[in-house]
Amino acid sequence: MTAIEVQGLTKRYGPETVVDDLSFTVEPGRVTGFLGPNGAGKSTTIKMILGLAAPTRGSVTIGGRRYDELPAPMTEVGALLDAGAVHGSRKAYDHLLALAVSNGLPRHRVDEVLTRTGLEKVAGKLAGGFSLGMRQRLGIAGTLLGDPRVLIFDEPVNGLDAEGIRWVRDFMRSLAREGRAVLVSSHLMSEMAQTADHLVVIGQGRLIADTGISEFMRAGGDGTVLVRTPDPGSFTRQLAAAGATVREGLESALVVSGMTSEEIGKLAAYQGVALSELTPQRASLEETFMELTKDSVEYQGVV
Ligand SMILES: Nc1ncnc2c1ncn2[C@@H]1O[C@H](COP(=O)(O)OP(=O)(O)OP(=O)(O)O)[C@@H](O)[C@H]1O
Numbered sequence: 118m119t120a121i122e123v124q125g126l127t128k129r130y131g132p133e134t135v136v137d138d139l140s141f142t143v144e145p146g147r148v149t150g151f152l153g154p155n156g157a158g159k160s161t162t163i164k165m166i167l168g169l170a171a172p173t174r175g176s177v178t179i180g181g182r183r184y185d186e187l188p189a190p191m192t193e194v195g196a197l198l199d200a201g202a203v204h205g206s207r208k209a210y211d212h213l214l215a216l217a218v219s220n221g222l223p224r225h226r227v228d229e230v231l232t233r234t235g236l237e238k239v240a241g242k243l244a245g246g247f248s249l250g251m252r253q254r255l256g257i258a259g260t261l262l263g264d265p266r267v268l269i270f271d272e273p274v275n276g277l278d279a280e281g282i283r284w285v286r287d288f289m290r291s292l293a294r295e296g297r298a299v300l301v302s303s304h305l306m307s308e309m310a311q312t313a314d315h316l317v318v319i320g321q322g323r324l325i326a327d328t329g330i331s332e333f334m335r336a337g338g339d340g341t342v343l344v345r346t347p348d349p350g351s352f353t354r355q356l357a358a359a360g361a362t363v364r365e366g367l368e369s370a371l372v373v374s375g376m377t378s379e380e381i382g383k384l385a386a387y388q389g390v391a392l393s394e395l396t397p398q399r400a401s402l403e404e405t406f407m408e409l410t411k412d413s414v415e416y417q418g419v420v
Pocket residue numbers: 130135153154155156157158159160161162304
């Protein structure tokens with residue numbers, strides 16, 4: 118069953134339409150990256166999924182029901198919007214216990230989620246003394262208390278160091294491997310490249326792309342092929358005769374468009390030309406993302 122279904126979702130604040138007729142689904146068993154530049158409407162969408170903001174139009178359901186129709190929300194969806202939202206004067210264990218008890222969840226879940234997030238040794242310490250990475254783990258532990266099938270994380274790696282980022286990434290992937298639906302928002306494509314299986318990209322509240330990560334990577338190819346050969350001059354003429362367009366790249370490399378790497382390889386073999394490199398060029402994911410969203414960035418930098 119589709120875990121999260123967003124249909125025609127629209128949110129206006131006064132005259133501003135911050136989420137504009139957005140439709141997408143979040144499926145179980147994969148990490149869906151929810152990407153968009155700052156101000157694109159990601160947080161507002163997540164708030165509507167969680168019933169924290171009312172849609173102006175459209176609907177969003179979790180497992181077929183609106184959030185406010187879920188009898189025990191924490192057993193169906195876990196969400197972390199702001200890892201800082203923890204009482205600093207509470208011990209990690211007590212923070213989780215309070216959450217569990219107030220939601221009618223059994224105490225043993227507290228120990229289970231502490232172990233799962235590697236916090237068992239610091240369970241008795243005050244959350245106020247935690248590093249950002251530890252607070253993030255504590256926040257994630259809280260989302261797991263009800264063992265939900267759907268998890269939502271809003272910019273979970275913001276401000277974390279490399280080790281913290283790696284931990285969060287691996288953790289999201291392990292949750293998806295268990296068959297859970299994981300929705301993770303980010304304004305950084307590079308974060309998503311290593312975490313997400315699927316991407317939903319928005320800009321100015323509108324859907325820009327809803328695609329598998331590998332399709333997104335393929336779309337990033339700009340279609341050129343980098344070729345190196347000891348005699349670039351004569352191979353350039355042969356390529357041009359075969360219909361390709363060739364320009365000179367760095368260090369006498371040839372940047373060829375209009376032919377695939379396979380066709381170029383065959384031509385070289387046919388002509389008896391030695392190649393020392395034959396590499397299809399791809400724009401980086403970050404470049405593809407910037408290109409896709411450039412028209413929808415709220416405030417363009419002025420150079
Ligand atoms: N309660 C509100 N009242 C008025 N405008 C709001 C409100 N909440 C958000 N907005 C506006 O809606 C737009 C989208 O904000 P939102 O926080 O959803 O974007 P975002 O994609 O999550 O970006 P960020 O990563 O910067 O949080 C912004 O222009 C923001 O100023």
